[in-house]
Amino acid sequence: MQILQLDVRGMPQQWITAQEAAIHYATYSVAWTVGGVCATLRGGTNAITGLQSRIDVHAIVATTGASKVNLFDAVPSLTNFKLFRRDRMTCAYCGGHFDDRRLTREHIVPVSKGGPDDWLNVVAACRGCNGRKANRTPEQAHMRLLFAPYAPSIFEGFLLAGRNIHGDVHDWLACRVGRGSRWAREIA
16 A cells, blocks of 8 residues: 655645554654555564554555645656556547557657657557657648646646555546546536
């Protein structure tokens, strides 16, 4: 289970394990929590009381101290995993739904023609459409994009990157996703 670590202002910082979250609890650096307990970690037995130590870890943990990154200026890193999920495992040209192995990162303006490798110039495409478009723009290849690419917000970036997300974390992040996001349209 992934735990969402926030800074004290509520900005996502990173995904951590329950064991990493327990260190924040043990060092009293947890400022506040959101969501239910998603893991209980047990430790040794106290020699005086005879009680076993335990830490209940919440799904979202806000920690004290300085933020690692100013996330207002950050754009989520571009990976195929997140790109395919942003585009809902759908080819931007034919509209077919595919698994990860049959999708590719397709540059709208090819890199060889000066196109950047960033969120606004890439879409998910099936191998067939990517091969048919080849080293051309969609106009040159007479292929129409079915949807426009966009750069996800930092909140959507955490949703896209998460693999085993607790329901409380999903709901918390989804409420903070911008209206232009495909996530926002799906949860509305």
